[in-house]
Amino acid sequence: MTAIDDFDHERHMREAFDLAREAAERGDEPFGSVLVRDDAVVMRGSNRIHTADDVRRHPELHLAYRACRELDASERAATVLYTSTEPCPMCAGGLRSAGFARVVYSVAGDELSEFTGADSPVRAAAVLGDRTPVEGPVLNADGRAIHADFDW
8 A cells, every 4th residue: 555645746746737638628628537546547537517517526525526426534634635626615525525535636726716717615625634644736827827827
């Protein structure tokens, strides 16, 4: 078993970036996430709010849903969510229920507002802080470039 601190954070974040780009290419907003256990990706997700016509299809929330169905609590507690952008309050609530070991992001919610013009009233750590540590940014310039390239 690989210790979470020894995970290849940059490799996993780059995969989340690939998923964010795929989402944008298909007409969704540029967000992507991966779930990692033992330094290996076990689930992938990308934003599908437009193509699935479902406001809940943020990758973080969908992966939390899937993880709760497919993994037991001890497996989830050994899992890290890597996400291209800090989870919104809705997603953070789902992540809190899932009970992951950690959440790692590239672009912070307050940075996202520079691109979208909309402020997030609550940061993920405020929702997850006492249950799941939130860390970031990782590869921030690369994550910001994805948003800069998107037509917000």
